[in-house]
Amino acid sequence: MSDLTATLRTLHHGRHPDDPLVLPGPWDAGSARALADAGFPALATPSAGVAASLGVADGEVPADEMFAAVARIARAVPVPVSADLEDGYGLPAAEFVERLLETGAVGCNLEDTDRRTGRLVDAREQADRLAAVRAAAGDALFVNARIDSHLRGAPEEDALERARLYAEAGADCVFPILAPVEWLAGIGEAAGLPVNALCRGTEFTPAELGRLGATRITFGPGLYKRTMAALGPIAEELRGA
Known part of the structure; x- marks a missing residue:
């Protein structure tokens, strides 16, 4: 396990509910430097933000291009x-x-939606x-297991079952993307792991999500979109x- 992997894993534990781990999402090397220089202790790339920076839709970036983008960051x-x-x-x-x-990243999100069909993969x-x-990574990789139950119209019970199974499989964190905030605490209890919540900046602050059961806060392509919106008036x- 590298020092960076150990650091990322440590950052997820022992946190106060008012102080969740906030991981902003860079989409290229320049945005990554700006966020690191601002003092964030770790970063989490968003696939949608990287895709937008490459001029394609989310889900359409070839694997080689995504790995190359992550390596630059x-x-x-x-x-x-x-x-x-x-x-x-x-x-x-x-x-x-x-x-x-090989990219130098020490963590990953893996989602349970099949990109080809848009359907949930069987939980087991x-x-x-x-x-x-x-098994392939040992302790060298921090695995954030995304749970797409709510995104795909499945009930809370499905998310809870996935949380339990993914924890047993060796995940370090679970990510019930876009799930109602009322689900967060139960999912964390079911998994016995940190819970990642997506902050869209409209309803809840990171601290509020922390008090509702989230340990880790990410933003998807939100920072990319805000940056592009700020560029408009400059242009x-x-x-x-």
Whole structure:
């Protein structure tokens, strides 16, 4: 286990509910440097933000391009980087782990939606996938297991079962993306692991999500979108100069 992996794992534990781990999402080397320079202890790339920066839709970035983008980000900063790698691109577990660690990233999101069909993967099948990734990585990789139950219209009971299975498979954290905040505490209890919540900046602050049961806060492509929105007025100013 590298020092960066150990740091990332440690950052998820012993936190006060008012102080969840806030991991902003860089989309390229420049944004990663800016966020690290601002004092964030770790970063988490969003697949949608990286895709937008490459000019394609989320889910359409080829694996080679995503790994290359993650490598540029990881090389640019001295802090741990976790990478959103969708469903793993269909790669065998050992190859997936090898390619990810070669980028310099020390963590990953793996989702349980099949990119090809848009449907939830069977919970036990996904647990087996996570167990294979854990076996290939040992303790060298922090695995954030995304739970897409609510996103795909499945009930809370499905999310709780997935949380239990993914924890047993060796996940370090679970990520019930877009789940109602009322689910967070129960999912954390079911998994016995830190819980990642997505902050969209409209209803709840990171501290509020922490008090509701989240240990880790990420933002998806939110920072990329805010940055592009801020660029608009600058472009208008330059065009009128």
